[in-house]
Amino acid sequence: VFDFDGVIVDGLEEYWWSSRRAASRLRDGSCDALPRAVPETFRRLRPRVHSGWEMVLIALLLAEAAPEIPAAVERDPAWGERLAAAHGWDPGRLQEALEQVRSEALAMDRDGWLARHRPYPWVPDRLRRLADEGADWAVLTTKAAVFTDAILRSQDLRPLWIAGHERGSKAAVLRQLVAEAGRPLRFLEDRRPTLEGVRADPHLRPVRCYLVSWGYLTASDGQNLPDDIRWLDPRAFGAPLAAWP
Numbered sequence: 134v135f136d137f138d139g140v141i142v143d144g145l146e147e148y149w150w151s152s153r154r155a156a157s158r159l160r161d162g163s164c165d166a167l168p169r170a171v172p173e174t175f176r177r178l179r180p181r182v183h184s185g186w187e188m189v190l191i192a193l194l195l196a197e198a199a200p201e202i203p204a205a206v207e208r209d210p211a212w213g214e215r216l217a218a219a220h221g222w223d224p225g226r227l228q229e230a231l232e233q234v235r236s237e238a239l240a241m242d243r244d245g246w247l248a249r250h251r252p253y254p255w256v257p258d259r260l261r262r263l264a265d266e267g268a269d270w271a272v273l274t275t276k277a278a279v280f281t282d283a284i285l286r287s288q289d290l291r292p293l294w295i296a297g298h299e300r301g302s303k304a305a306v307l308r309q310l311v312a313e314a315g316r317p318l319r320f321l322e323d324r325r326p327t328l329e330g331v332r333a334d335p336h337l338r339p340v341r342c343y344l345v346s347w348g349y350l351t352a353s354d355g356q357n358l359p360d361d362i363r364w365l366d367p368r369a370f371g372a373p374l375a376a377w378p
């Protein structure tokens with residue numbers, strides 16, 4: 134079971150492109166307050182993002198030049214909810230704006246929108262080889278499934294299933310899988326707090342957790358990992374499943 138953003142695909146350029154447009158619509162319709170190039174603050178804060186709406190929130194705060202973003206975000210795991218409430222933004226509305234921008238892009242400039250996503254070079258072929266090892270693979274993401282599906286199809290990648298945010302929390306989907314699966318389950322993520330949540334859940338003991346080295350990680354995410362969160366770099370990922378840590 135693979136997380137999508139930061140595990141299969143690097144979409145940083147698209148995250149900013151769509152967040153900038155969504156934020157502009159929520160303000161006054163003009164993008165003038167925000168640069169076209171990915172701002173350094175956005176890049177640096179991406180590892181703190183759990184859901185898409187938080188990226189729109191960062192864009193809104195950048196447009197307002199809110200001085201407290203970096204310090205507050207880097208100290209507080211619940212920064213999104215807290216800053217959204219403090220600035221009077223409803224997360225549901227931000228998520229809706231983001232998905233509206235993406236839906237329109239998909240309808241009007243499909244190829245251009247898809248081209249803003251780059252699969253990590255060592256991932257697509259490795260995913261295709263999983264079938265030779267008798268392993269199914271699936272995608273569990275906080276992105277909406279419709280966008281995830283379009284990006285995967287553009288790379289000719291066909292997972293067994295895709296569970297987007299519509300399906301509930303990642304932990305809830307994994308609990309359902311564990312109850313049904315009856316076979317080993319590996320979960321690859323680039324967000325350490327998500328993996329820590331999984332290992333804290335007694336129902337999810339059968340899930341083998343991997344933190345991938347190549348996604349949106351903070352400088353300290355790979356340090357002092359507990360034994361049951363395994364570090365996976367591209368070389369280990371490329372090895373046969375039986376040789377994985």
Ligand SMILES: [Mg+2]
Nearest residue numbers: 136138139323
């Ligand atoms: Mg991710």
